Amino acid sequence: MRFCPRCGGLMVPVKKDGKAYLRCQRCGYEEEMKGSDAKSYVDKKSVEKKGAVIVESYEEKKPDEEEKELKEDYVKQLLDNLYETESEQEED
Numbered sequence: 001m002r003f004c005p006r007c008g009g010l011m012v013p014v015k016k017d018g019k020a021y022l023r024c025q026r027c028g029y030e031e032e033m034k035g036s037d038a039k040s041y042v043d044k045k046s047v048e049k050k051g052a053v054i055v056e057s058y059e060e061k062k063p064d065e066e067e068k069e070l071k072e073d074y075v076k077q078l079l080d081n082l083y084e085t086e087s088e089q090e091e092d
């Protein structure tokens with residue numbers, strides 16, 4: 001994050017004529033965005049986005065996984081019973 005050298009306001013990235021600038025929201029001061037500046041903005045955004053995705057997928061996945069395990073256990077038990085019955089019949 002960059003702050004305005006004039007007023008100390010927060011500089012936000014803006015695009016103008018295909019170039020990236022940092023513009024002060026308070027006084028409108030602009031300066032060309034340097035590679036390192038752009039990186040700090042992009043990195044922060046991607047990290048925030050990534051964190052949100054992880055939280056979302058974790059909350060959504062947990063009940064599904066539990067349900068799936070329950071179903072698998074149920075099916076496994078059914079199959080076990082089925083095989084047990086078959087083997088018992090064969091023994092008879």
Ligand SMILES: [Zn+2]
Pocket residue numbers: 004005006007008009024025026027028029
């Ligand atoms: Zn300013």
